[in-house]
Amino acid sequence: MNRRAFLALAAASACAGASAPVAAAAPIFRRGASIHNLMNWASVESADKSRFAWPPFAGEAHQTPDAILANLGKAGFDFIRLTIDPGPFLQFEGARRDALDDVLRANVMRLIQAGFGVIVDFHPVSQVPAYAPDLITARLDSPLFAAYGRMIGRTARLLRDLGLPRLALELMNEPQYGWDGASAARWQAMLVELHAQAQAVAPQLPIVLSGARGGDKDGLLALDPAPFRGSDVWWTFHYYAPHVFTHQGVRADQGDARFWRYLSNLPYPANSVDKAAVLEQVARNVDAEPGLSASQRGAALRGAKAAASAYLDSGFGRNAIWRDFRSVVDWTRRSGVDPKRILLGEFGVTRTYGPYRASDDGARARWLTDVRVEAEANGFAWALWAVTGYGGMALVERDDGVAFDPVQLRALGLRA
Numbered sequence: 001m002n003r004r005a006f007l008a009l010a011a012a013s014a015c016a017g018a019s020a021p022v023a024a025a026a027p028i029f030r031r032g033a034s035i036h037n038l039m040n041w042a043s044v045e046s047a048d049k050s051r052f053a054w055p056p057f058a059g060e061a062h063q064t065p066d067a068i069l070a071n072l073g074k075a076g077f078d079f080i081r082l083t084i085d086p087g088p089f090l091q092f093e094g095a096r097r098d099a100l101d102d103v104l105r106a107n108v109m110r111l112i113q114a115g116f117g118v119i120v121d122f123h124p125v126s127q128v129p130a131y132a133p134d135l136i137t138a139r140l141d142s143p144l145f146a147a148y149g150r151m152i153g154r155t156a157r158l159l160r161d162l163g164l165p166r167l168a169l170e171l172m173n174e175p176q177y178g179w180d181g182a183s184a185a186r187w188q189a190m191l192v193e194l195h196a197q198a199q200a201v202a203p204q205l206p207i208v209l210s211g212a213r214g215g216d217k218d219g220l221l222a223l224d225p226a227p228f229r230g231s232d233v234w235w236t237f238h239y240y241a242p243h244v245f246t247h248q249g250v251r252a253d254q255g256d257a258r259f260w261r262y263l264s265n266l267p268y269p270a271n272s273v274d275k276a277a278v279l280e281q282v283a284r285n286v287d288a289e290p291g292l293s294a295s296q297r298g299a300a301l302r303g304a305k306a307a308a309s310a311y312l313d314s315g316f317g318r319n320a321i322w323r324d325f326r327s328v329v330d331w332t333r334r335s336g337v338d339p340k341r342i343l344l345g346e347f348g349v350t351r352t353y354g355p356y357r358a359s360d361d362g363a364r365a366r367w368l369t370d371v372r373v374e375a376e377a378n379g380f381a382w383a384l385w386a387v388t389g390y391g392g393m394a395l396v397e398r399d400d401g402v403a404f405d406p407v408q409l410r411a412l413g414l415r416a
Helices: 003-019 066-075 086-091 094-113 143-162 181-201 217-221 255-262 275-288 294-314 318-335 361-377 406-411
Strands: 031-039 048-052 079-084 117-122 167-170 207-210 233-239 342-347 381-384
Touching: 031 094, 031 117, 048 086, 079 094, 086 094, 086 143, 094 117, 094 143, 117 143, 143 167, 143 181, 181 207, 207 342, 217 233, 217 318, 233 318, 255 275, 255 294, 275 294, 318 361, 342 361, 361 381, 361 406
Parallel strands: 031 079, 031 381, 079 117, 117 167, 167 207, 207 233, 233 342, 342 381
Antiparallel strands: none
16 A cells, blocks of 8 residues: 555544544454564674664664565565564664664554554563663663653654554563562553653554563453553553463573473373373483483473473363453453453464474464464454564574465464
8 A cells, every 4th residue: 555545544544533432443453463573682782792783773684575574465464563672762862863763664664555554562672681671660760761751752753743544552562570469560650651651742643551470461451441541552462371382492591491492292282192192202302402411301301291291281272262361351341441452462382493393283273273263253453473583483484584384374364
């Protein structure tokens, strides 16, 4: 769609908004995917890893070919969740800070002109510790959080000035706290402040709000929507349940996640294959791991078998997904929120390809199908994680390719 058509649509949307409440507005996001490489994991200075390099998003890894965008459109995706590392926007000042706005504006316009809606998602990462997500949200009265709020307002103004429909601003991805009442309440207060910064300059701009607890459903359920009534809000949560299944093969070092690297070919539903065969595969994976001492190998085997056994014994399947999503629907009813304003902002499963050893095609297709179908049955929009990226959860068939994995496309009800 060309710019003139978009402007005409914007005018029509503005007229409709004048006579209808926000809750009655037509959905503008339904089936999306996250692009995580264009403006995230910025380049850092080779001599000083505590500072971002200039320019931060110009490396080969920050390119998304036109062929990928074309394939997204052909498959049937209608919006892109564009993740943004806020660190460079907080570090750079003056002309370089202005230039970052130009880069963001150009990327948004490129996606819009390719036919997609766009959610601009501020997505903190810990690459440069000074701008790590836990520091940004450490205190409501910190200078860093104040700077983050000013960045939200500045970006809201930028998106407002584009004058186009099908744009939204996600205030923060996966706040990494809120597992207790006090910190959950602090996030509520922070969200009110960030929302106010955006509303002050762009009152008509759709805003995407996430609960704490890493953006999971329980974080959303802990939010009080009352302070946001009357504004154009989408509510988001992420779904990777259970992590032991969706993150098979991922190399992590925290807690029980350190055993995920030894898991592959787990069944879904959890009780659909023989347990002994699954545990034999776990043992083979541990045996194949290089560099472990005898004691480390024994501990790895015990931990990985325990993780796999707990999953298998849980019987996790579509009924569990139904219950989880039903709890979100119940929250919308209690809160007066339109379920069509719920965004399943991330979901996905690692897969076996290239260097990655993870889920098999059948199990991951069943999980993706069940999550997508249950989301759509409840009226939720959804965004797959992610189009490209390393770690085994990419839509592209190969990390260096532009064609898509047909198993995921079919599971998502899209054109393979």
